[in-house]
Amino acid sequence: xxxxxxxxxxxIIEKRQSVAFWCNPISGHATLYWYQxxxxxxxxxxxxxxxxxxxxxxxxxxxxxxxxxxxxVDSTLKIQPAKLEDSAVYLCASSPQVGTYNxxxxxxxxxxTVL
Amino acid sequence: QKEVEQNSGPxxxxxxxxxxxxxxxxxxxSQSFFWYRQYSGKSPELIMFIYSNGDKEDGRFTxxxxxxxxxxxxxxxxxxxxxxxxxxxxxxxxxxxxIFGSGTRLSIRP
Numbered sequence: 436x437x438x439x440x441x442x443x444x445x446x447i448i449e450k451r452q453s454v455a456f457w458c459n460p461i462s463g464h465a466t467l468y469w470y471q472x473x474x475x476x477x478x479x480x481x482x483x484x485x486x487x488x489x490x491x492x493x494x495x496x497x498x499x500x501x502x503x504x505x506x507x508v509d510s511t512l513k514i515q516p517a518k519l520e521d522s523a524v525y526l527c528a529s530s531p532q533v534g535t536y537n538x539x540x541x542x543x544x545x546x547x548t549v550l
Numbered sequence: 551q552k553e554v555e556q557n558s559g560p561x562x563x564x565x566x567x568x569x570x571x572x573x574x575x576x577x578x579x580s581q582s583f584f585w586y587r588q589y590s591g592k593s594p595e596l597i598m599f600i601y602s603n604g605d606k607e608d609g610r611f612t613x614x615x616x617x618x619x620x621x622x623x624x625x626x627x628x629x630x631x632x633x634x635x636x637x638x639x640x641x642x643x644x645x646x647x648x649i650f651g652s653g654t655r656l657s658i659r660p
Contacts, residue, residue: 466646477554477638477650478594490646526593538584539648541593 460529
């Protein structure tokens with residue numbers, strides 16, 4: 436079974452530029468998560484989708500971050516414009532469905548550096 | 551604000567000894583608890599989950615849960631150098647949401 440795929444793996448941009456990340460979850464997984472992990476901290480949930488609907492985006496900085504999951508499969512996360520404090524690893528995870536033990540499977544992450 | 555607290559470490563344990571990692575959480579309604587291992591530069595991988603009070607064993611790993619004390623722990627027996635990593639405690643606080651602690655860095659010294 437293929438795991439969660441993410442691209443790119445690394446991205447370096449200057450502040451005020453825009454960037455987009457892509458995630459393809461494990462086949463059949465209804466729930467998709469985007470996390471931000473700053474060095475030395477645990478992952479922080481940015482947004483959660485159930486199929487193509489948003490379940491939780493309470494911690495998404497909506498003035499600069501946006502995410503979509505068209506067709507309920509893959510997803511993109513965009514930052515526009517980027518700030519220095521956005522430097523982090525952006526992790527995508529998926530799980531079979533809400534209401535189970537919610538075991539999440541993580542992708543390799545995208546390491547973003549904002550200069 | 552629902553929180554998950556872990557000692558950041560580093561926790562240094564000799565090879566072959568038992569490593570004990572601890573986690574406390576603030577939301578009494580939490581139902582499921584997870585331990586993830588994260589190697590440097592890698593993504594988290596699930597080691598164990600537990601949802602009932604008591605112990606749950608899987609190989610060298612034992613998860614312990616005490617809901618009355620809002621405390622969950624992970625024991626690693628016969629610690630190996632390959633166990634050196636950051637261990638993240640995660641708590642399911644609602645049907646859909648998991649909150650992660652900041653992790654404990656474990657170092658196994660030969």
